Amino acid sequence: MSAITAAAVKELRELSGAGMMDAKKALEETAGDMNAAVDLLRAKGLATAAKKSSRTAAEGLVGVAVEGTKGTAVEVNSQTDFVAKNEQFQDFVRSVTDVALGLSANDADAILAAAYPGGGTVQEKLTENIATIGENQVIRRAASLAVEKGRVVSYVHNAAATGMGGIGVLVALESEADAATLDGLGKQLAMHIAAAFPLSLDETGLDADTLERERGIAREKASESGKPADIVEKMVEGAVKKFAKENALLSQLFVMDGKTPIADVVAQAGKAAGSTIVLKDYVRFQLGEGIEKEVSDFAAEVAAAVSA
Numbered sequence: 001m002s003a004i005t006a007a008a009v010k011e012l013r014e015l016s017g018a019g020m021m022d023a024k025k026a027l028e029e030t031a032g033d034m035n036a037a038v039d040l041l042r043a044k045g046l047a048t049a050a051k052k053s054s055r056t057a058a059e060g061l062v063g064v065a066v067e068g069t070k071g072t073a074v075e076v077n078s079q080t081d082f083v084a085k086n087e088q089f090q091d092f093v094r095s096v097t098d099v100a101l102g103l104s105a106n107d108a109d110a111i112l113a114a115a116y117p118g119g120g121t122v123q124e125k126l127t128e129n130i131a132t133i134g135e136n137q138v139i140r141r142a143a144s145l146a147v148e149k150g151r152v153v154s155y156v157h158n159a160a161a162t163g164m165g166g167i168g169v170l171v172a173l174e175s176e177a178d179a180a181t182l183d184g185l186g187k188q189l190a191m192h193i194a195a196a197f198p199l200s201l202d203e204t205g206l207d208a209d210t211l212e213r214e215r216g217i218a219r220e221k222a223s224e225s226g227k228p229a230d231i232v233e234k235m236v237e238g239a240v241k242k243f244a245k246e247n248a249l250l251s252q253l254f255v256m257d258g259k260t261p262i263a264d265v266v267a268q269a270g271k272a273a274g275s276t277i278v279l280k281d282y283v284r285f286q287l288g289e290g291i292e293k294e295v296s297d298f299a300a301e302v303a304a305a306v307s308a
Contacts, residue, residue, distance in 0.1 A: 017132035058291040062168035063097035064154040071152035071170045072101040072144040079135045104144045143283045145172040153186025157194045170283040177273040185269045198249035
């Protein structure tokens, strides 16, 4: 068998979208037959995707979509931030978010099983993207909000394209106030949520484990004060109440003035509009939140590929 040329590898990569080493190996296995190599790579598409599924996917995009009284946020992860700039990946995130909006989805599995625009399922399109882009990608999570009357408003921080970026926020406002008023208020609240990172809508929604952890930290600090035990306990409870107030959305101080609680901002907007406005719920997705990223030596990976 004659040596596999760089030109042949380049041609196969352009035909298939496969990586350099995959293209070279396919040509070697098919004795340089270009058509057979393309078929081989297509046949290995699923295997390649499955193999790459073990790699950490902590980059990507958060997509948001709204339609009047409903809205959806979806996080689609990739391994590198370069993929977030890829037009094919962005089109996929946009389409998946629209699919999720139609489903009012709160579950990634439901989205994967749904029909993808243009044919097949979302799972099949995802697998195809993994094979052609050459990186693992994951639909990590989704959340939807809806109100009977009012608006669901979206906001994207660090937008990479329309409706997608690094932080996606949804705000659900229940009201009979006009759409323009609700959209304006919703946008301000969503920007606050993006910046202030509330942990729950109100204090009753805060995670019990989180509060207990804060209680332990506060007790340790208070114990060092040398105060009597009863005073220490009051200091602890005071610290926990302060934490809850600062981390529940409705009691947070509005970032735009630094003094008005969000509950009052909403009430004042309702009074001005002549109609009660209720902040029903919110969603805040930050890209890669809670994912432990792999640390790799890129130069070593390149050197290993060249030596191979």
